[in-house]
Amino acid sequence: MIRQERMRIVKHKEIAHHIFEMTLAGQLVHDMYSPGQFVHIRVSDSYEPLLRRPISIASINHKDSEFTMIYRAEGRGTTMLSQKQIGEELDVLGPLGNGFPIEEAAPGETVVLIGGGIGVPPLYELSKRLVDKGVKPIHVLGFQSKEAVFYEDFFRELGETHIVTVDGSHGQQGFVTTLLAELQPEFTSYFTCGPTGMLAAIQNMYHDRKGFLSFEERMGCGLGACFACVCKTTDQTEVDYVKVCSDGPVFPAGVVSV
Amino acid sequence: MIRQERMRIVKHKEIAHHIFEMTLAGQLVHDMYSPGQFVHIRVSDSYEPLLRRPISIASINHKDSEFTMIYRAEGRGTTMLSQKQIGEELDVLGPLGNGFPIEEAAPGETVVLIGGGIGVPPLYELSKRLVDKGVKPIHVLGFQSKEAVFYEDFFRELGETHIVTVDGSHGQQGFVTTLLAELQPEFTSYFTCGPTGMLAAIQNMYHDRKGFLSFEERMGCGLGACFACVCKTTDQTEVDYVKVCSDGPVFPAGVVSV
Amino acid sequence: MNRLSIELPGLSLKNPIMPASGCFGFGKEYARLYDLSKLGAIMIKATTLETRLGNPTPRVAETSSGMLNAIGLQNPGLEKVLAEELKWLEQYDVPIIANVAGTLTEDYVEVAKHISKSKNVHALELNISCPNVKCGGITFGTDPTVAAELTAAVKEVSEVPVYVKLSPNVTDIGEIARAVEAGGADGITMINTLIGMRLDTRTGKPVIANGTGGLSGPAVKPVALRMVYEVAKQVSIPIIGMGGVATVDDVIDFMSAGASAVAVGTANFVDPFVCPNIINQLPEKLDWLGLNHVSELVGRSHR
Amino acid sequence: MNRLSIELPGLSLKNPIMPASGCFGFGKEYARLYDLSKLGAIMIKATTLETRLGNPTPRVAETSSGMLNAIGLQNPGLEKVLAEELKWLEQYDVPIIANVAGTLTEDYVEVAKHISKSKNVHALELNISCPNVKCGGITFGTDPTVAAELTAAVKEVSEVPVYVKLSPNVTDIGEIARAVEAGGADGITMINTLIGMRLDTRTGKPVIANGTGGLSGPAVKPVALRMVYEVAKQVSIPIIGMGGVATVDDVIDFMSAGASAVAVGTANFVDPFVCPNIINQLPEKLDWLGLNHVSELVGRSHR
Numbered sequence A, B: 001m002i003r004q005e006r007m008r009i010v011k012h013k014e015i016a017h018h019i020f021e022m023t024l025a026g027q028l029v030h031d032m033y034s035p036g037q038f039v040h041i042r043v044s045d046s047y048e049p050l051l052r053r054p055i056s057i058a059s060i061n062h063k064d065s066e067f068t069m070i071y072r073a074e075g076r077g078t079t080m081l082s083q084k085q086i087g088e089e090l091d092v093l094g095p096l097g098n099g100f101p102i103e104e105a106a107p108g109e110t111v112v113l114i115g116g117g118i119g120v121p122p123l124y125e126l127s128k129r130l131v132d133k134g135v136k137p138i139h140v141l142g143f144q145s146k147e148a149v150f151y152e153d154f155f156r157e158l159g160e161t162h163i164v165t166v167d168g169s170h171g172q173q174g175f176v177t178t179l180l181a182e183l184q185p186e187f188t189s190y191f192t193c194g195p196t197g198m199l200a201a202i203q204n205m206y207h208d209r210k211g212f213l214s215f216e217e218r219m220g221c222g223l224g225a226c227f228a229c230v231c232k233t234t235d236q237t238e239v240d241y242v243k244v245c246s247d248g249p250v251f252p253a254g255v256v257s258v
Numbered sequence C, D: 001m002n003r004l005s006i007e008l009p010g011l012s013l014k015n016p017i018m019p020a021s022g023c024f025g026f027g028k029e030y031a032r033l034y035d036l037s038k039l040g041a042i043m044i045k046a047t048t049l050e051t052r053l054g055n056p057t058p059r060v061a062e063t064s065s066g067m068l069n070a071i072g073l074q075n076p077g078l079e080k081v082l083a084e085e086l087k088w089l090e091q092y093d094v095p096i097i098a099n100v101a102g103t104l105t106e107d108y109v110e111v112a113k114h115i116s117k118s119k120n121v122h123a124l125e126l127n128i129s130c131p132n133v134k135c136g137g138i139t140f141g142t143d144p145t146v147a148a149e150l151t152a153a154v155k156e157v158s159e160v161p162v163y164v165k166l167s168p169n170v171t172d173i174g175e176i177a178r179a180v181e182a183g184g185a186d187g188i189t190m191i192n193t194l195i196g197m198r199l200d201t202r203t204g205k206p207v208i209a210n211g212t213g214g215l216s217g218p219a220v221k222p223v224a225l226r227m228v229y230e231v232a233k234q235v236s237i238p239i240i241g242m243g244g245v246a247t248v249d250d251v252i253d254f255m256s257a258g259a260s261a262v263a264v265g266t267a268n269f270v271d272p273f274v275c276p277n278i279i280n281q282l283p284e285k286l287d288w289l290g291l292n293h294v295s296e297l298v299g300r301s302h303r
Ligand SMILES: Cc1cc2nc3c(=O)[nH]c(=O)nc-3n(C[C@H](O)[C@H](O)[C@H](O)COP(=O)(O)OP(=O)(O)OC[C@H]3O[C@@H](n4cnc5c(N)ncnc54)[C@H](O)[C@@H]3O)c2cc1C
Pocket: A038, A051, A052, A053, A054, A055, A056, A057, A069, A070, A071, A072, A073, A074, A075, A076, A077, A078, A079, A118, A119, A121, A122, A215, A216, A217, A218, A219, A249, C061, C062
């Protein structure tokens, strides 16, 4: 069920340059079932900024009724979010969207998880779930520079992890696609989240492979009602368009025309 | 000099129903010279609410670079103000306006200070200054009801104090004018601040007496530039109009047409 | 007695609150959050004769206390709306106001003819004011003669009362309102969005792929309220007011200015429960104002 | 090299930033806060032939990210403005743009004739768009023919270039812009305020004594930006853009849309130092954009 709840901030800290980790507590957590789902957050009670901000769920802790998200303080809304204090309440709508299909990977299989920048967070909960299920993940994570890297150790704990940075200040220099081309990993399917350019490159590179991509698009309602977040589909698909907020944000490779 | 400063909130508490007392620290305090001056406050860094809020200076503490104001949390802006925490910073523009002319009362004289509701606060600093100077103040303070009364003891410490409430739940029942008509105090001049209706009644009642009234009007700039806060003047005055923010908020009796 | 009921041409409203067209799809998404039968009515997304895929993305951009959109009337087309969306909505006890759009007069007429036969469509809302499509839409809404003619043509075929949705992007909205009244409109809905633009400060290019978009949300409320006030003085058909409504106080304001009912658009995105919340708060607000019935609010400003 | 200098008809601007008319009086109040010579120019409060006392109060009301005003062109009248205000402003090294208003064409002509002779008045701004006066003002600004005629009449007597200030309350602002260009205008300033209204929710009556007022502030920026963008495509005379400017980014946006300089209105009330702050921030923003000179911003959106 989708709920609107004033959730309490129980943890909040900067974990990399302008990158914040925030943990929220509330009943809404119990409706979260899938990594890759997102929440829609109102950063202020005022009308300025007006719209909610979509942020992915990075990890779910049902036991303590908590979930964690990781976001980059960039524009007006996320900067205001970054100023919130522990103990304050936040108006959260969620969980929204479909999430990554864990059922698509079978125990014993190897999968690649490819993340770029603030596309990395949802892969964390995904990886945990996959590992729990006996799937072996290989993580390929791209960042702008050393200062922007986060959760490296957490991912290493779960499996093989490769870091690339655009400026080469940490890990290998280049893009995730450069590294993947070199690495040529064996895998049965891939899961990825990141900037649209990266998703396009990956979908091209692995055009004949099974994969699942999580997309971003500017949103209004976040619920599927306003047609703000539509993406054109490819000829392979029956429908003319999909909505990122309600049909996605995760789509099988080949569905969204990039 | 008028300054804009981010002042620090050092005290903040509810002292009566929806009435808050806030103490702010900063260098701007050293430019405050007169009770009745006001500050223009931005309650949020967002554009909503957009405009500053004018609030009177209730007391000045030059030694500690602090001043105190008292306000009623009523509309959107003052409600947001009431949610500010100690330690937070507030964008303050001030001091603005002219203030009450203390020089108009001579030592040994008796004056009446008449306040209504949130018009009471500036009379507190005024009374302190007058007492310091050897002037004897009589305070006549009107409130809506018992719950809205504040600073009664502070005023009593400075001189004779009469409280009236509209509903009679504290002090005498009625309006300040009712009480003044009964009391018939002897005085050389009066000083008053409160709702326009009250000011009008007092200016009428004491039409032949020396007095000083502090007015309220909706403001834009607070500096005298936008012509938002003009008041028509009476025939007794040369100018056609006055601006509450820069010519006032305090005017000698008979200047403003009410 | 239901203190909130309002009677309008074709519409017996339980209460004067309804989601605005394009901000509520065809109801399905919000039905997951609350019972749609609580609403006074539902204004469904613009329906055109053919399927429309709308404009390229980005289609929305945020502005101070507002947002721009250039959805471009994306909708599944008349046939599917009839067979799927309206059919599905029949399970709720709520009158539907069908927002009708098109490129040529013939398109409007064709859609109106069929959609007005739908069991739960109790009124039409002629969208002569969409700023986000190249032809049709707003072009009908800025010329009084054209607006009146379109109204008359649709009135001829419609089986339910016809409301005309006005554009605020005009010099004299009263003139357009009087024209559509003369053309036979049973009511007016207003306002649609103001044409606006946001640029990407770095590139200098429009954020919205379409270039311009329609401005909505609290930012436009003062303009909307002024226009409702003005039109209320000039026509005798009822007005459904909208533009920036987000709170029960906004509803009071629009009704005071002369609206008989109020639509809520953008605010649904900010608070998906805004419509039922306002409906719940209305009786208490009437008490506060010392009024018995919500209809007593209508036109207070003019008295 | 001064990276911020802009040359416009009659105006050699140190930088493209100036306070908008009516939001800065005649400069005296802000001169207590900073050196007025820092400004690109100053647009003084509307000046009419005779002294005007303006509208009854309340004259302002706050709205979401905006404000309404109905000052009603209060000003001391031509004679005093010449003898006192403009005289006083001579101590500063800053060109003055005199905002001229009136009821009849003759009034405009008379004020223009005299005020344009003033030493520091380097340009006129014809206010054909004030929504807050019963006669004159906006009535000139909504009819292209009338607007062109007024422009021509004033051009005939003015000793300095004439800019015409456009009203956004029109169906087609491009049409008005082309008309005043044809009438001989040397430049365009835009936009004036959008007509709006706020009601007291309790009483249902307008908050502003005048009933309606002019909406300004960040809320209107998307509308203003769109209009500047549109007009820039249709005329070849320069535009001074305004409407909701509050930050250096807003300035970049307006210049990208086609404005050669930018005026700041309401934001002066929110932050009295907004103009010098923006001027200080501009060079750094140019660096960020990789631009040498502020003039490279002009019309970026169209390229
Ligand atoms: C399904 C989904 C999941 C996301 N998960 C994360 C996450 O886990 N961590 C994270 O840091 N970011 C995430 N994002 C991106 C995040 O929503 C934007 O960075 C954020 O909305 C920007 O807001 P702002 O106030 O900083 O920027 P502003 O520039 O003030 O935003 C203005 C408007 O544009 C929208 N907008 C701007 N950038 C984006 C964007 N990239 N995607 C969608 N809308 C945008 C905003 O929501 C707002 O409506 C996600 C986006 C989507 C669609």
